[in-house]
Amino acid sequence: MSTNQEKEVLLSVNHLEVTFYNNKKRFRAVKNACFDIYKGETFALVGESGSGKTTIGRSIIRLNKTSDGDILYKGKKINGKLSKDDQKEVVRNIQMIFQDPAASLNERATIDYCVSEGLYNFGLYKDEADREAKVDQALEAVGLLREHKSRYPHEFSGGQRQRIGIARAMIMEPEFIIADEPISALDVSIRAQVLNLMNKFKEERGLTYLFIAHDLSVVRYFSDRIAVIHKGRIVEIAPTDELFNYPLHPYTHSLLQAVPMPDPRIEKSKELVIYDESKRDLSGEKPQLREIRPGHFVFANDREMAEYEVKLKEMEEFKKANQ
Template sequence: MHPMSKMEATKDGALLSVRDLRKHFAVKGGILSRVVDQVHAVDGVSFDIGAGETLGLVGESGCGKSTTGRCILRLIEPSSGGIWFEGADVTKMDATALRSLRRDMQIIFQDPYASLNPRLTVGAIVGEALTIHNLAKSRREHEERVVQLLETVGLQPDHMRRFPHEFSGGQRQRIGIARALAVEPKLIVCDEPVSALDVSIQAQVINLLEDLQEQFGLTYLFIAHDLSVVEHISTRIAVMYLGRVVEIAPARDLYDTPLHPYSEALLSAVPIPDPTVKRQRIMLQGDVPNPINPPSGCHFHTRCPIARPDCATRVPELRESRPGHWVSCHYRG
C-alpha cells in the first residue's frame, strides 16, 4: 500500500494530484558513455493541491524540488508515478493534449536573466503564447492584451517595445509573470521565482503574486529553498529532503509545531523579527548525501539528531499525525 493511499479519495477533488512521482537521471561514463549509475532526483513524491491554494515546496538545493515542478508540467519526463490535473492523467497525454494543457499550467522560472529571449522585445515575449494558442483575433487585440498584461504586473505600456537587457531583475521577473498569465492558466509552478532577486525586491514580487492569485483565482506550486520566503504566501507547505517529502502541513501548523527533525532545522534558520524572542539554531551534521547513492532507510538518518539504528534500515511512511499534518518519521508524530 502506498503511504498516501488514504489520500487517494481526494484525487478527484484536487486540481493537481501527484502520486509516488519518481525521476531518475542516468549517469554516463567511460569512453562509450555507458550508463554507470542513476541520480535519484525525485524518489516517491506524493501531494495534492486544491484549486485556489498555494503549496510551498521547500528544501535545500539539490533535493529535487525543481525537478518535481518540471515533471508536473512534462518539461522533463517522469520515470514513474502518476500526475493528475483536473482528473486527467498528465503522464499519458500525447503532444496535442499537452499543448492544450500548457494553457492551464504555466511556469515562472528562477532566473529572469536566462528565461527571457534577449533577441525579442518584451511585447513579443509576453505575446508569444497569445499567437501560439490563437487567443487574439487581430493585431490590435493582440497589442491591447499585451498592454493589459504589462499593466497588470506593474509595468508601463511603452515597455513592450524594449528588450529584456534594459530592465532590472525585478522588472524582468514581472515580464516572466506577465508571460505566464497571458494564457489565463489555472495553475502556475513558481520555480524559486525570487531567489535570484535582491531581498528588497523579493517581497514586492511575492506581494504581486498574492494579488494576482486573488484577482484571477490562481493556484500555485511555490518552490523555494528558504522557509521564510513561503511563509506568508503558502496555504500549506511540503518539506523535501533528498528526493522525498518528509512533512506536509498547513503553513501555520508547520511554523508553530514542526514534527520532522529536518523541518525543525530549516525553521531554526528563519530570522524572527522580534528581538526579544530567541530561537535555538539547529546545526545539522555533515552535508547533504549524494543523490546517486542516497542513504538506506530514512534518507535523513545520517544527519538526524534523533536517529536510531532502525532508521538506517526502515523507510518511514508519510502518515497523517493529526488532521492535515503528514510526517515521514519513525519517532515523531
C-alpha cells in the first residue's frame, strides 16, 4: 500500500451532515462524515440500504442540501449557496451515473437528445455537425451504434440503457464521477460489461470514481479504497486489501461475513454474526474516526482503539502463521 500523503486530494468531505425534515421530525441521514478522495482512484462507499450512502453522493452533486460541514472540490467549497458560475463549474466536472437505467432516462426524448443534453446546456459544441460527431463518438465509446440516435430509451435493454447513461455523463468530459449503484439494477450477465467500460474510461481519461454499492464482491474487484457506512456514520475507511484482510469494526466484520462463499461446505458451517449496536459496549467517551494504521481509519474511542489494536495484532499473527 502506497501512502496517501503524496497523492493529490480531489474531493474532500469534512464533517458532513445531511438532515431531512418531515414536518417537525428531524432525521439525520448522514452524521459527521469525513473522507478524502484522491485523484485517479476509485473510492467505494458501502453499507446497507438506508445507511446514507446515496445521500452522500447526492449531496456532493448538489441534489441534496447539506445541513453542516463542507464538501471541498479541489480545495473549493461546493456545498451550500454558490454563484451561478461556480454551480456550472461543479456540474461540468462532476457527473453521476444513476442506479436505475430505466428510470433515469427521459422516455420521451430520443437518444440523440438524451446524450447531447449536457452539450446543449453548456454550449460545448461549435456547430450542429460538431455536436453530432461528439454524440457519435460517445455512443461508439460505450459500444452503441450511430443508428441508435433516433431511437427512444424504451427500445433498449437494461445494459444498453445504462451505457447510454454512461455516454451522457462521459460526453461532458468530467473529472469526477459518482456512480450510484450503477450495476445493481442490471442483469448479472452484463454487470461485468458495464464495470469494464467504467474501468476503461478510468484508464483512458484518468477519472476518479465515487462508487456507491452494497455488493462487496464487486467493490473488492473495482475499488482502491473503501469506506463502510452504517446508519449515516462512517465506521471504517481502508484500502481494499487492508479492509478485507483486517476488518476491525464489528459492523465491517459482519458485512464482510455476509458475502456468500462459492463453497457449500464453508457456507453451511458459517456462523453469521449480526451486528447489533444495542448489544455493544458503548462506554467511554464519544468515539471518533481515528487512524489505526497509515490509511486505515476506524470509528472508535480510546477504549475501543485499544481493543482494535489487540485484534489487529492477533489477525496479523494468524496471517503469518498460516502463510
